[in-house]
């Protein structure tokens with residue numbers, strides 16, 4: 001529990017403080033909203049916090065910059081009174097095969113999707129150790145386990161997120177800090193729209209994305225947020241080192 005009484009005092013997250021990287025838009029914003037609805041005080045850490053509603057605390061943060069991440073985590077602790085839950089959600093995509101992608105592309109995507117998690121987690125750990133219910137949830141993807149066309153870099157980055165999740169869970173289980181990840185299928189956000197725009201035939205690519213979901217539809221940001229809210233809550237106290245697929249059946253059906 002954080003050191004300050006919860007503003008609302010109700011809900012399964014009452015008294016808890018959460019920080020969500022990439023919380024300014026898309027899935028991260030849905031996660032921030034869900035945790036707030038369940039009683040947490042929530043900070044959204046993002047390059048752009050301009051679209052945030054008032055009940056969320058926006059903190060400017062670039063996960064590729066260690067000093068920026070440390071300053072953001074310090075600001076969360078100061079403004080909200082501690083930190084119980086870290087959601088490492090910030091992520092970017094890249095389209096292409098190994099022949100299409102430059103070294104700069106590789107460094108840029110891995111820096112956000114993988115090293116960004118390490119930076120935010122390292123900054124948060126001292127605060128999480130002071131919490132009674134510490135939890136970390138990383139944003140993975142079905143790309144970690146499924147070979148998707150033209151996603152070689154993105155998938156490699158998410159494979160690393162999966163391995164990182166298991167290894168972090170192992171390192172910190174002894175101090176009571178749980179680490180899990182969520183692996184969504186395709187979720188219709190700005191992220192997907194930007195990716196689609198890079199294809200020669202975006203309409204055809206969108207149809208392929210829809211068809212990939214066994215359920216016949218894309219996953220909603222709220223469904224991913226629900227899964228994160230479960231894994232980060234004291235209710236999942238025996239769950240650590242897992243990947244929860246919210247993927248419309250893509251991975252196992």
Ligand code: NAI
Nearest residue numbers: 022024025026027046047062063090091141186187189191
């Ligand atoms: P989005 O592009 O809609 O939102 C991402 C947010 O992260 C933006 O607010 C952006 O400003 C922020 N961000 C980007 N770089 C940052 C940085 N260096 N520091 C801080 N914030 C930064 O993306 P979306 O769809 O919400 O994706 C969120 C996460 O979910 C990502 O990790 C993505 O890989 C993952 N994911 C998305 C899927 C999808 O189909 N949309 C499927 C599976 C996983």
